[in-house]
Amino acid sequence: MTQEKMQAQQLRFESVLEQQLSYRTNTPKRLHEAICYSALDGGKRIRPLLVYAAGEAVGVAQELLDIPAVAIELIHVYSLIHDDLPAMDDDDLRRGKPSNHKAFDEATAILAGDALQAMAFNLLATSPLFDVSAETRLTLIHELSQAAGIAGMVGGQAIDLDSVDKTLSLSELENMHRCKTGALIRASVLMPAYCSSQVTPEQIKQLEHFADCIGLAFQVQDDILDIESDTETLGKMQGSDIAANKPTYPSIIGLEASKKKLVTLYDEAISSLETFGNSVQSLQELAEFIVKRSK
Numbered sequence: 001m002t003q004e005k006m007q008a009q010q011l012r013f014e015s016v017l018e019q020q021l022s023y024r025t026n027t028p029k030r031l032h033e034a035i036c037y038s039a040l041d042g043g044k045r046i047r048p049l050l051v052y053a054a055g056e057a058v059g060v061a062q063e064l065l066d067i068p069a070v071a072i073e074l075i076h077v078y079s080l081i082h083d084d085l086p087a088m089d090d091d092d093l094r095r096g097k098p099s100n101h102k103a104f105d106e107a108t109a110i111l112a113g114d115a116l117q118a119m120a121f122n123l124l125a126t127s128p129l130f131d132v133s134a135e136t137r138l139t140l141i142h143e144l145s146q147a148a149g150i151a152g153m154v155g156g157q158a159i160d161l162d163s164v165d166k167t168l169s170l171s172e173l174e175n176m177h178r179c180k181t182g183a184l185i186r187a188s189v190l191m192p193a194y195c196s197s198q199v200t201p202e203q204i205k206q207l208e209h210f211a212d213c214i215g216l217a218f219q220v221q222d223d224i225l226d227i228e229s230d231t232e233t234l235g236k237m238q239g240s241d242i243a244a245n246k247p248t249y250p251s252i253i254g255l256e257a258s259k260k261k262l263v264t265l266y267d268e269a270i271s272s273l274e275t276f277g278n279s280v281q282s283l284q285e286l287a288e289f290i291v292k293r294s295k
Contacts, residue, residue: 005282006049006289009062013048014040016066017073020123027115034104034112039077041095046218046290047072047188053282054207055192057273058199067130068140068191071120075148076184078116081109083157120144132195139194147187156180160246168247174216176247181222182215189283206272213269214287220262221291223248227255229294266291 021036048069055065084091084099085106092102101109124130124141146152156179163176189211193199227250249258269287273280 002285006286009049009052010045012062013045013052013066013069013073014042017070020070020119020127030104030108031111031115034100034108035115037103038081038094038100038112039074039116041097043095044293044295045073046286047076047184049286050185050188050211050283051192053280053286054189055195056282057207057276057280058193058196058203059279060192060195063129064131064195065192067123067127068195071124071140071144072184072188072191074116074120074123075144075153078113078120079148079153079157079184081113081116085109088157088161117148136195140191143187143191143194147183152179152183152187153181156183163247165245166247168252170252173247173249173252177216177219178212181219182212185215185218186211203276206275209272210269210283210287213265213272214290217262217265217269217287217291220249220258220265221293223250224255224258224262225293225295262291 018040021032021039027035051065051069051072052062055062080094081100083089084094085101091099093099097103099109100112104112121141121144124137124144130137148154150158156176159176160180163172168176186208189207190204193204193207226248249261253261266287270284273283
């Protein structure tokens with residue numbers, strides 16, 4: 001995905017997201033401010049970009065994917081707000097500014113996350129901008145709830161918290177990350193496919209394998225950056241995983257092996273899309289961005 005195309009899609013997404021949040025004018029003012037503080041804070045928007053790129057791969061128009069893209073990002077933002085809380089990862093910085101609970105307070109941060117989660121499913125269920133059948137709405141709600149729940153992101157976070165000061169095997173580490181990070185990335189790639197009447201079961205499997213590989217690659221690069229980058233570039237505390245004694249790829253297999261693992265996962269992700277032809281160019285370029293990003 002070219003820089004220009006990525007920026008254009010990011011701008012499109014920001015406009016749709018801001019529009020959806022602006023409708024909630026009856027929200028208590030401080031709660032609404034806390035929601036917008038985190039949700040409209042930019043970021044890479046990797047998951048919405050994956051939604052648009054996967055839609056391009058299977059021939060689904062961007063207009064139909066705006067709401068799924070917003071829903072996934074709202075779930076992601078809610079998870080970041082809650083992950084930063086003192087009871088979780090206890091991080092004071094997020095995207096280069098105070099975490100939500102530092103800018104507001106812990107109770108407001110918890111409620112902001114709760115509201116974002118509910119809003120995501122409400123949009124998929126009711127938004128008139130998402131012009132699909134009730135069956136398709138239900139399929140996407142099911143996919144996102146699986147990705148966000150105990151079998152996905154929430155379950156992965158529980159494993160992560162329970163793994164502090166423990167030594168995990170590589171397979172245990174990857175299981176944790178397939179849940180905590182990978183599940184939402186998988187949903188980002190598969191939800192557009194479920195909006196297409198043309199996609200085949202084999203293509204679903206190929207997209208699923210791509211998502212699995214790139215989800216793990218995303219986390220490997222995160223672990224590498226936690227060692228090699230700096231706080232200013234990352235927008236969060238560099239070395240926080242090491243300081244918290246959390247298991248990471250470098251702590252288990254070493255830094256150089258982690259870099260080789262990153263390349264292997266990227267190559268496998270790209271090869272899984274070979275039968276799609278040129279329609280997956282944006283997905284391939286986005287995969288490259290994920291493994292080469294600096295924050």
